Amino acid sequence: MNNRLSEFRVSNDAVDDGEELRRRLDEEGYLFIKKLQDPDKLLALRQDIMQVIRTGGWLMEGTDPMAGIADAAKQCTEPDIEYPSVYHEMYKLESFHRAGHWPEVMQMMEKVIGGPVLSHPQKIARLWFPKYTAHTTPIHQDFVHFQGVYDTYTCWAPVGDCPAELGGLAVLPGSHKINAIHDHHFSLGAGGLAINQEELNDNWVTTDYEIGDSLIFHSLTVHQALPNVTEDRLRVSLDNRYQSTRLPIAEHMLQPHLSGIYPFGWEEVYKDWTSTDLKYYWKDMDLEVLPTIEDFGANGFVEALELAGQGDEHAIHHLKRLIKRDPACERAQRAEDVLNNLSDHPEAVAVNP
Template sequence: MPIRAWRARFAVGRVVSMLTSNGYTLDESRLGELEAVPGAERHDRDALLTRIRRDGYLFLRQALDPAAVLAFRRYYFERASAAGAGLTAPGTPAGDGIAGGRVDPAALRRALFTDIVPGSTYHAFCTQPAIRDWFAWFLGGTTHLHRRKIIRHTAPGESGIGTATQAHYDLVYIREGTDRVLSAWIPLGDCPLSRGGLTYLEGSHRRVLRAEAEGTLKRPAASITADLPALAAEYGARWLVADYRAGDLVVHTAHIVHAALDNVDPDGVMRLSTDIRYQRADQPIDLRWQDDWHDRDGL
């Protein structure tokens, strides 16, 4: 849905809500729409390679089976509920992901780091043929999936610095292997603008690539900034956003700057997403990323 149409819809019967990230309101003059790969290019490897070099990302609509995505979404919230994490609102189906429960942080951590993240169901989802075989075809060889796979949920109303993913590019975190590693960001369920999906800083990979090559870039330890409006002004670029649907997939390079929007969903629905990383197996691998993700792993 175009940005202006979303604002009009969200404004019906209430105050117009602007897009925000970590509490910062994005400047509408520096907003654009993520461009989906057209059908004519979906099976043209050379066209996709040209596109990802130019744009830094590939937005692949309905690359995955929506039913499989929604099934994993249900699995995540049901497992968390079974562990007593209290993520979802009492009286609502856990699989719907409606926020409003009293979260037990210890139970949530147990569910995540001893059950869901290292579990076979998550691994099977991340290695399903629609993902695994696509990367093998696109990269033109045997691939390696980094074991450190991240899954995140965000509830509506959470705001302030540190709530949404701050602006960064992935090479900051995964520098000890090839810089040709590719990330796949997967919304686990529908993720309209109001639910706080990923946003990309248009053309930022070209500036980062130049600065990396010249050794002139100040390398942040974790993120560049939470202030997305200021970063867009500094780069003279737009933040690209999209209404994501279950089944969509975004593949991006390690150099493009990206961040997440705040979840302001009026119906209380949590955003759930995962980001995973594939590369060619014959290229250097960052060994620090070969253990299961944990929020205290220092990465």
């Protein structure tokens, strides 16, 4: 990314004015609210999450879990077979799911949306290792991932202070006004899909986030994560979605995160919960459910096959990871064919995009 970074516009002056919040969101595609979420509640959640991560062996022995000092030897991310053993345990935390329904968040989203709000059942946390920069979340629009309707919103918040070097989010103001989906291409980064930088301007905005700060943005707003270039710190963040209860939702957003690649259901999530109010809460709503659009991921996979055949190192890594994760699936068989053909033709030159 070009290093042309400016500061977010802060919208705390408009937090009690829903009309003005919506006007700014319509104009810029995002709202940045300082201390929207209670830092004390986020610190308590961080303690819960870091305890799980420590138990899973991702933190350096003998360090304070709250500091998030990562063991670099355990580097992994969502598509890696090593990831779900820790992520699934974190995902079972009742406190993690409850954070997506905190009153201060729901009330803000009601102002933004202008009516009753659905907090998507598929809550997401990002657990990001330092110096794993090839896997950084690339430039994209969220719609290709959560789908449903355009008027869906992400509320992103770090679970702890997040200076730029730890890898917070950056957005392109006004980029949602295209009112369409950019072409997305294969990427090794989180989500596996990226927009070509050449199609965009470079007027990115971001900040050094403090705990409690929240970034709200439209599903078509172009954004990306900055790389975590810290020496040893794990970045933990919440990545939750909201929409009007009157609008359709994509069916996969009613399932746990990553359940499409690692079998994992709600009964496992809820097993040790002490309350019931958030269990299957969406089933009491009369929601219109839309089928998941498979084309985005399918097109990215085809592009990965083509790039791997040309010796692209990122695509080759992606295919090898897929084969390791699910060797019997149809995509893994196609990936093996490409990699076997590549082995038979060593003259193919590996290139690093």
